[in-house]
Amino acid sequence: MGTWLSEEIPAFAVVGRVNAGKSATLATLLEIDDDELLRISATPGETTDVLPLPVRYDGEELLRFLDTPGFQQPVEAMREIQKLAGNGVPGPAEIARFTKECRQRFPDEARLLEPLVEGAGVIYVVDPCKPLRDTFLAEIEILRWTGRPRLALLNPQAEPSPELEREWRERLGTSFNLVRTFHAHDARFDERKRLLEVLLQIEEHHASHIRRVIEAMDNEMHDRREEAAEAILDFLEKSLTLRVSEPIDVRDRSVPSRSEKKKAELEERYFKKLGDLELTCLKKLLKIYRHNLIKLDVDPERHAGLDLATAETWQKWGLSRWQLAAAGAVAGGAAGAVFDLGVGVHSLGAGTVIGALGGGTMAFFKGGALPELRVIGGGLGKLRGDGQAMVVGPPESLNFSWILLDSMLVRHRGILARAHGKRDTAALEVSEQDSLVRNFPSDRRSLLQKWFASCLKGSPDRGKEPEVFAELVKSLEEAEEK
């Protein structure tokens, strides 16, 4: 059936002007952030040949997309095709002749039309911020003559003016089966899925294949959510049970300057380990969602957005005071304790929470005053010398667990919002937004609080784990909808 198509597999060629965002559209739709495989570039003409991108599930190719070089001389090509038609109206036959007879003069047009001649559907990508010039009208005309099922995708690379967008829609509406918007740089799961559903409408012939792809996407998303919940559960458990210890002998303990020094060293080790746990979790999340390009530099300079020096900002994170009380965080012995959340949250610093993927916990903690760590003198069994150890454990802040969880939920959301076709900034942008844990239903808050408490004590409640996992899955699902 020719070079690009096979009988049983539905195929769609993505066509349009150079730099319209064809490659970015495919990268986002198919979650490809590999520059080697699919180049997205400001340099025109990066795609010089047709590039087949098969969609496979369980080893079976269900659908195929073809990335193509852009139109280069659409007006001249249109005239040439008209000439081939003589006095008649050009159609698929003339397009087929054009791809064979006019290759020399129109290499790009011939290449991009070839898959259409073989039977591929058309996905025409345009930027509706561009004025609708003759060159575009020529492209639209040529595509109409192919007679193939046609979808036009508006990929606005800036904010289009409403008049211009209306003009594009009207013009495209007369020549295409459907016109839709697809933000190649911002599309999320739902928008990607909707695009496939639109393909169903223009290509009924292969409906079952396309349906299977949509179903597989749904299943995959479900699995990923579970994997992400697993990673976050693991991160929380390891962070909350994290302790670092050092044997300390009597002499060191009795000299304040020495024990202070030791404490400072231990604190540093504690935060380093916490930062490592955070990074491990973030790497897992990125892998789950097939993001390979985002850099995870632990670089405080990369922190952006949230200003934790202000009360409003830290008030957004973790649970509110009464929620903590309601969840049982302050039950038992803490009555009358001063728990100034302001100090607590503030001292945890900004980075972790904001989570520009780029600052680790460490950088974050460095910013403000270090949180009070529990320092236990002795009690860790026989270690060395007189058997006493200095142990540094989690910060006293009642909100510590909640902030860790919030930070991961927010970054998870940032990862989901990150389109694979977006290649310009390496760091993940996570804008300032409200706490996610604060919107949890109260029974979820109490369940998590109980489990957190068991972890903080050093003995995670295994009995509660399945329930905690299920609630985390739900939390991730809810965050996707916002």
Ligand SMILES: Nc1nc2c(ncn2[C@@H]2O[C@H](COP(=O)(O)OP(=O)(O)O)[C@@H](O)[C@H]2O)c(=O)[nH]1
């Ligand atoms: N802001 C923005 N830039 C885009 C978008 N799509 C593509 N670009 C940029 O436009 C250029 C060309 O994109 P590409 O996908 O390679 O276009 P193609 O030539 O049609 O394949 C690149 O510099 C992209 O970063 C978009 O939706 N928004």
Ligand SMILES: [Mg+2]
């Ligand atoms: Mg391209």
